[in-house]
Amino acid sequence: MAWAGGGTAGAPAPAAVAAPAEPAARLRVRRPLLLVTDFDDTLVPGAHTTNAREEHTAALRDALEGARGVPVAVAVNTGRTLRLFERAAAAKAHCLPRLDALIAGVGTRVYFASGRRRADGPAPPDGGGPAAPDGGGGAVAAAHEAAGGDGSGAPSDGAAGPRKAGGRGSHPGGGAWVEDEEWTARMAGGGWSRAAVAAAVDDAIAAFGADRVSWQPAEEQNEHKATFLYCGSLQGRLRGRLEGALGAAGVEATIIEGAAGCRASWRFVDVLPAAAGKGRAMEFVRQRLGGFSREETVAAGDGANDLQMLQQAQLAIAVGNCQPEVAAWAAEARGGSGGSGGNGGGQRVHVAAPGAEAAAGILEGLAALGFLA
Structure with a gap:
């Protein structure tokens, strides 16, 4: 099961080439x-x-x-x-x-x-x-x-x-x-089951509380994308519980997380098929x-x-x-x-x-x- 995201800022980026102020008049793909x-x-x-x-x-x-x-x-x-x-x-x-x-x-x-x-x-x-x-x-x-x-x-x-x-x-x-x-x-592929993924997320909501774990709106989901938010203080515990539930259900998944811009200190999670x-x-x-x-x-x-x-x-x-x-x-x-x-x-x-x-x-x-x- 792949889990991406979760790093911290590294060293300052090297100096970069500045984009021209008015690039449209001069720049073309060559x-x-x-x-x-x-x-x-x-x-x-x-x-x-x-x-x-x-x-x-x-x-x-x-x-x-x-x-x-x-x-x-x-x-x-x-x-x-x-x-x-x-x-x-x-x-x-x-x-x-x-x-x-x-x-x-x-x-x-x-x-x-x-x-x-x-x-x-x-x-x-x-x-x-x-x-x-x-x-x-x-x-x-x-x-x-x-x-x-x-x-x-x-x-x-x-x-x-x-x-x-x-x-x-x-x-x-x-x-x-x-x-x-x-x-x-x-x-x-990979035993993907939207129902099993939803059950795993619902289990996390029940365990940690709807005030700390919540689904994103339905329009942000699809059959192969389950996305939710959680309070950053739960990071280690939530990850283990989610992975355990998916593993028990035989679901191979790619799990992506990162900082949620909509709420301070909260994180988003996307659960996707392995492919x-x-x-x-x-x-x-x-x-x-x-x-x-x-x-x-x-x-x-x-x-x-x-x-x-x-x-x-x-x-x-x-x-x-x-x-x-x-x-x-x-x-x-x-x-x-x-x-x-x-x-x-x-x-x-x-x-x-x-x-x-x-x-x-x-x-x-x-x-x-x-x-x-």
Whole structure:
């Protein structure tokens, strides 16, 4: 059973290359790039940013979409469920880049833009002809899963039964997302049982009290993602009880935790199938899109649930507002061999300057890694 998160801030990040104040007018992608980025507090400003602006997101969009004859693709890799992402993306549609893929629910769902050809076969249903990775084969749009859930930890996006293949939602940008059903099918391995996971969390609530352990709202859950909050003082005891209950039920799970921004001293926990996670989903998307090597794929993130993605990427960016867990990992990875390390395969990690938050940090990192000119 894998448990990620829980570090403390490491040494101060090395000096970073500052992002230009007005990057949109000058910077363009100069070599093939697949950018896989977290959404909140990374691609767009959020609760953990103070200096980030939507203008930085728009500047990043312009740099990505202004490439001339250079293959570029963009995937958002978010902890949000599909419905929550669609809602947030609609509010930011004026500054977001076009997207080729969406990884939702901490790597439990993968969607491709309709018409975006995948490496293993024909385009998703209703897709057009072959689409080169040219900076956005799709618009920000989503396929809704069936509604459900009662607000007590039950998922609200299809956990009551299988979703209908080809279901879609609309977005002002047009187009649609199509779920990759092969990826979803992988989530059922390892003895995964949503009922057993819910029972384990309910057991923790009963043992420690609903005032110290509580489910997140139903709209943050799905059939393969169970998420809850707990008081940080319970950290050791809760972990042992949860792992024991899951083990007794024969459930292999990936458990991710980190600081909960919504409550001081509280922590969030995501319980996922063993096959899930942002890093595994990122690699699946890279292979599905085709045409991008690991040396042309850059991961960007800020929080604990981004760690698996950042650790598995050959090229990683920790934005300037990254959380302590990410700062500690990045400091260790960079200290291994002059800025390389982390995964033992020549990984390069760029830590953005503290003032380069969210998309400004991505721009800074892409420039430092040699993708922008």
